[in-house]
Amino acid sequence: MAEPEKDQHLDKMLDSLLADYSSAEPRPGFETRILAWVQQRQRRKLTLGWIFAGGLTTAGAVLAITLNQRTTLPEPPAIITSATSVPAVVRPAREAVRGAAGVKLRAPEAPTPVVAEVKQEVFPSPTPLTEQEKMLLQYLRATPREEVVAQSHPDKPVEVLDPNDDQTYSPMFRPATQQVSNTK
């Protein structure tokens, strides 16, 4: 076989072989299989993501609670009705103290304990409700709002009395005129 013919023949052979080289067809249902597999992986990824997120949230919550418990301020102290343990300042006893010149100095008063004011954490200091306030609160809780509104009456306007008007101004409350001066 001549050289050019041989070359041509080889070219044809190579073309034919290369054309078939990657002409493989995937098996039937290839796309469906791929999509099913991808979806399965996606679901697994989502599930793992949710589990991870849940775990992270729980850990965060536990951490927050722990930190909160450590940093929570102590309960405000109960209302102090008596003097506390604040040290009292004692003034010197009343006795005659004479100066160097023999002049009798004014004797100081008897020692009086000075109680320092204790500042509360919360101002105003919480006080327990009185019986009346408790009853009012109970009534407001038990009664519908409309009924409460219906039963409430606006305050009467305050009447300003004229002191020069004898009819409206009672002589009982008329201010007394000073007749004699107490000063000498």
Next chain:
Amino acid sequence: MAGLAIPGDAILQSTHAVEAEVPATVESLARQHGVLVFRIAYSILRNHHDAEDAAQECFLRVLKYGRELAHVRNTKTWLARIAWTVALDRRPRRTTLSGQQTSDADNESLLDQLPGHALPADEQLAGKQMQKILERTIATLPNDLRQTLELSTVQELNSAEIAEVLEIPEGSVRTRLMRARKLLKEKLSRLLEVKKHG
């Protein structure tokens, strides 16, 4: 075959895919370019099962990097490049020199097994043995030539798209293909000569 370049954002719009619905995009791409991905993987791995596995992994990567699709100019070559990378990652390593020597010896033994010694060689071309010989011969080519040639055998890719996948100029693709073909012809010619002379 010249492929129609479809920008990534068009795919996203056509499938009404927003960020949360990436699987819809994957589905669209799988239906549109599934065979291309498979053939690219097959051209490198030479096995149906492995090629299918590679295709699955390719679409998984699409799922992972789906948000990049909006910035992709040509989804076909983007997908082809992913498939090519995945398949290359899965291809077992080979030794260059010893592999070539073994391959030549194997090819000669394969030629001996070809049916009908009296028949002219062109009648035997379609046989699976010749395909195996070609595979082994291609495997002995230098990496750059081999990769270009393998991608060129995928019908769905033209030289411009191959250039985009390989990130080289189109002229380089043509040059590499010419060199690869020349080398292949020399090797095949030598093999056929050996067979002819017994």
